Amino acid sequence: MPALCLVPTPLRAARAARRLCDAQGGVLLGAHLTTLDRLAPAVLAAARDPRPVLSPLAERLLAAEVGEATGGPLAGAGPGSGLADALAAALGELRRAEASPGTLRAAAGALGGAAGARLALLAGALEAYEARLEAAGALDRAGALRAAAGALQRGAAPEELRELDVLVVEGFRALAPAALDAVGALARRARRTELRLPFFPLRPELCAPVEPLLRRLEGWHELAGERDVTLALEDLELAGRAPRLTAALAALAGGAAGAAGGDGVLLAAAGAGEEGEAEVAAELAAQLVERGFAPDEIAVVAPSAERAAPALARAFAAAGLPFAPGCGPALAEAAPVRAALQALAAAVRPGRAALEAVAASPYLGAARLPARLGYWLDRAGALDGRGDPEAALRARAAALGSPAAARERAELLRSADALQGLSASLRPLGAPGLPREHAARLRGYLAAAGARRRAARAPAEVAARDLAALGRLEDAADELARALSALGRGERRLEAAAWEALLGAAVAGAAAPPPEPAAGAVELWPLSEAPGLSARAVLVTGCNRGAFPAAGRADPFLRDPERAAVNRALGSAALAPGPLRRAEGLHAAFCALAAGREALALTWAAPGPDGSGGPASPLALELLALAGVAPPGAPAGEPALAACRTPAGALRAAARLWREGQGASALAALAGAGDLGARAAAAGARGALERERGEAIAGRRAHPYAGALPPALRAELARALPAEWTPSQLERHARCPFQLLAALVLGLADPEAAELDIDPRDEGRLAHAVLERFLRARLARGSGPLRGGEDERAELRAAAAALFGSFERDGRTGDPALWAGRRAAVLARLERVVQAEAEAAGGAAPALLEYRFGGDSGVPPLAFQGPDGEVLLQGRLDRVDAAPDRLVLIDYKNSASPLWKQKLEPEALGETNFQVPAYLLAAARALPGRVRLEATYLLLRSAVRLAPFAGGADEPLLAASPAAREAARALGVRPFGDAVVEAVGRIRAGELPIAPRDCAGCAFGAVCRAEAVAEEAP
Structure with a gap:
């Protein structure tokens, strides 16, 4: 080989080799660029040294094994932990420095204290590390470099290094003793050697890290006398430098x-x-x-x-x-790699979260799962740590015996079957096996799941990235198997959990292939x-x-x-x-x-x-x-349109111009810029629309994109509106008109709850049903007012037992384990309610229970005449107690919100509270002749009646007929009928702005995108 260039890192070697290859027309001839760590195995092979050289991963695994075996503070140095990585780095540095355990112990004894104890611990770890290397018959990188240096000094070398014309060593700040010996041996083989050090003679005080290496190289007098050796230092005044x-x-x-x-x-x-x-x-x-x-x-x-x-x-x-x-990027952060690791985790620990993660992955298609799997798992109480989620689904399905729960039972069983199929596809990954078998199973699972096929469906750039990451994952698994084999653990069967931990450590230290031009x-x-x-x-x-x-x-x-x-x-x-x-x-x-x-x-x-x-x-x-350059101040703002160099910057600049009323200028400037003009116009139009929408929301008025329906849709709106209104709908309108639009017109539903505990709404319905059954039996017997006796409590418990069983069979009581305790609490609460009601009866006895008016009840709705015709109200009263001279409307509430007290204030009636006035009118119509009307809320959780609203039978607020409403207006009172007619009139006109009084608990925040305006509500 005519030339060999040694550089410190593989990155520098790869880039230098690519430049040489490009300079030679795409073929790398005559020069070899490598690192000392990559050169050592070739030298050992030429010297016929059979010992394998550990990879960096194998060294980390060996350090983790040594740390766990050493115990003490190192006991937590498991694979992939920061402690194991630090230990591996420390042991590697000591091995490169050729420090023995005995040297460390001598230094620890001389040092003493906590520092000496740390050093003694490290000496024990180093001794165990070297013993494991000897037992495995392997070399770490430091040992391989020392053995390669010895082989080179003895004359052993690969064929390509035997005739070496030029040796170039550049970029090193320091060389370990073995590395220095290896370089010296190579220099003796080369006809000419050039050592390029990053040392600046004009700035020697900045080059302390290079000083020791420089002095050692300057001491190569004998070699310099035999060979052409040049020591080149960085020169700030080189020709070509500005x-x-x-x-x-x-x-x-x-x-x-x-x-x-x-x-x-x-x-x-x-x-x-x-x-x-x-x-x-x-x-x-x-x-x-x-x-x-x-x-x-x-x-x-x-x-x-x-x-x-x-x-x-x-x-x-x-x-x-x-x-x-x-x-x-880190390989562990690549989406398909995360999916594969999640599948392995689900095979080892098949809990709910792990299985859901696999099911939701777009890269793994092992099973078809229901769209609402999470909801049904919630309904079944299947949480991590609570056993097998499939078993939980089947157990809940078996507990639902009511025909009303047939749909839920079918969905639970469908979800359980899907989880069964998913678990079956993951089962091979959870079996014990040899490292190479685990690697093969992972590759087979990814193939069966169609991970590569699914990744390839993405856009070209994303597909290339994901496919490369999957390939690197499979390489990491194979590399892990080879590392374990080099450590003498290749024929040991590993549990899946141990393999998962080791693979996680391997992936954590790896990177996905960099997406870059050639x-x-x-x-x-x-x-x-x-x-x-x-x-x-x-x-x-x-x-x-x-x-x-x-x-x-x-x-x-x-x-x-x-x-x-x-x-x-x-x-x-x-x-x-x-x-x-x-x-x-x-x-x-x-x-x-x-x-x-x-x-x-x-x-x-x-x-x-x-x-x-x-x-x-x-x-x-x-x-x-x-250099005479003034440092820049604070970062400048966005550049003007003419100075923008990117499409994104140009669009932002155009948007600013549009916002300042110069949209025509922006379009003119972008007229010749391809589709940028059209994109800028679209962005400007959207921005103008959003500004108008924001102004409408701030002004609490309707806008075509904030609750105003155009006249063309009035017919569709009329078809969506009910013939008979409920007070709850009008209260929802009072709370926020847009919320009524979302629920009533757009058909958006409140999210279903699926907590372990009973749904508060179902708990309220259950309490209502128990009280109704108990009081209706008394009403049928003509028992009169409650007394609070033991016989009444026994009758209440009997009614509750029957309804509790019905709700349980319908699946409306939450998780059975929690319901067992909640059941007693609900019953005790109802007993307190009965006792408190007996004390507050005041001579009035229940007269109406779950009384309905309007709809299909057979009782006419309430009617209020308006400019556009009648407005009809229907509803249901929880309970009305009656005495000869008065009646008391009692509405059950299962929460203890302070809003209930506010809603009984006179100014709230017909403003935010439509139930009480409507129900009082219906009660007075059903039980005529009482001169005093009262309405209150019974808080079931605390067994407390709130201070009632009270008025006479001729209360102007409750005027219903046109003449009576006119008389109330003359007295300066806005009658409830007017409030109903006005609210329905605004709804029918399509004026449903985003104007909330309170956004707490609203499920439509993502639709209106303006929840904060409720804080500014008058």
Whole structure:
């Protein structure tokens, strides 16, 4: 092989190889780019070393196994946990430093205290780790590199490395002892070696992380005498670097200031929050392209590339620039992968939530489930932790013996059958097996469920992403099986729960394939890759305080005292000490600033509406000051239409013009921009309509899109309205006219409740029915007023027992386990009601029970003459007690809301309360001759009657005939009949605005989209 280039990371190797391939017409000849970790297995194969090399996943699994076996604070280091990852990182660093357990114990003894105890614990874990490696006959990456270095020094090498013309080593800040030996052995084979270090002679104080490696390489005197070895350092004054950037970088951090003039582009911008920063970064990249830079000549560097990549990808796509993020999203976050993991979880723990998640997944089509599965599961009381949901459905179906519950019973059984089929499809995933068998079952399940076929139905971009994620999931399962095999666990049967945990750990450490162009794109690089990076133009994002330079990473195992103690025991700085690790952030930041040869752009996230962002980095501000660039102020607002570079920005600008009354100008400016003009016109029209709608809602008046029906629909409206109204409908209109429109005209229904406890509405109906049966029996016997005796309580209990059984067979009492306790509470409450009613009777006895008027009751409705004809009311009275001189209307309420007291105030009658006046009129008509009329609410939960509304038989408010209503008006009273006629007249006219008095409990908020206006109701 004529050339070998060693780089620190696979990302850099892949991108460098792609550039070489493009430069050679699509074929990579004569050069090999790789990393030391990838080179080591090839060297070991050439040396005929049969030991397998553990993958990063296998190392993490081994660290987790060692942590659990060590116990103590490490007992929670299960697969996929943060503790296991930290332990794996610490053990890997110790292995690369070639620190032995004995060295660690000696350092721990010298250190003492809590730090010494941590180090001793780590020594035990390292000893167990090395013992497990030896028992498995495997090598971790550090061991493989040490063995490869030894093999190279002995002369063993792959065929392609035996005749090496050029060796290039670039981008490394530090090399472990084994890595340094391997590089030295390769350099002895190469005719010419070039070592490129990210060290800046003009700024040596910023390059402390590279200093140890530089001194070691400078000590290769013997090799330099035998071979052509060149040590190349970064030079700020290289030919081709813009003088302006050279001067600013040379002066950064207190150096001597150079000339600020000369060529070179230096830009800076701040965005509002992280999304805003991504947009300004794309805008700066577009400006660089306009200045003559090709997209693939622009590199974007971000402190946290994985976090910044999604927002940057969206912004660059909107700007029309190809973008290569270099890192895909976390594999566990991909929708089809989540679906597959949920299926595995449902097979291991088939609870309700897990099965519903699988059933709802658009990627898995193993069973056809009813659309209202969740509702029927709620009705059956099937919650997580309460047993098998299928069994709960069948148990409830078996308990429903009433013909009235036939429909529910059929739906419950249909849901149970569907869950049975779903569980059967998942059953293979829940069986124990060898790791490779588990991987094969997962692949087979995804094939049987049609996951790939379903994913392929999406738009091309989404389908490609999802199919790649599914392929990566199957690769992760296979990789996990290979990792377990390398650890000597390949022939051990695993329970499905153990496999699920291991696969979760494997997926958590994997990324989906990055969706990026093959070439010619702006490339995103993490800040850790900045050393050795070079491009014509560099755009550094995330230049916020605390992120640029990046703060030193915390290590829970190897803190500064432990590192110093281990280095003293080793007699060398094998572990990077704390100050040196903290200096790595400053060095990486300076490398990022120095990577741009001709142009440099800086962005940061100023405080934005989403709560992200903060002040700019002092390092970035200092560079701008040295270059004579004024730092940008607060993020500017949206650009004008002429300055917009993206369709989205142009539409937003056009919408602003439309809002300011300049819609014609916006359309004229977009006349030649394809469909943008039509889209802007549509957006403007929608905005104008929404503004009018908002003004109508604020003014509490009807609007064509807020409760006003056009005259053309009046005939349809008339057909939808009832011939006889109920007081409840008029009260709903009083509460919010639009709510009546949604329920009565549009036919929208209130959501059905399916709680474990009995539905409060069913509880109220049950209480009504029990009291009616009990009191009707007394009324039939002529027993008179209640006395509160034991015989009455016994009679009440008998009536309740019969009705409780009927409601239970109808499935209207909730979950049986809860109803067992609720039943006694309801009965005790009714007994308190009977006792309280006996004390409050005052000589009046029940005379009317569940009395109906209008409709098919055989009793005429109430009639009120209006300008457009009669308005008829029907209804049902819960109870009326009568005495010779008075009657008392008693309405049962199953809640204790303070609104009931307000609704008995005289000013509420005919305004928000239509039931009491209508029911009093119906009662007075049915029981004539009483001179005093009273109405009250009986609160069943507290067994309390509210202070009643009282009036005489000639109460003006209750005037019904046209003459009596006229007389009431003459007295300054608005009679109830007028209120009914006016309300129905507005409804018939199609005037049903969004004007709520109270939005609590309304189910139509998503329809009106204006719930907040109730707070401003008069």
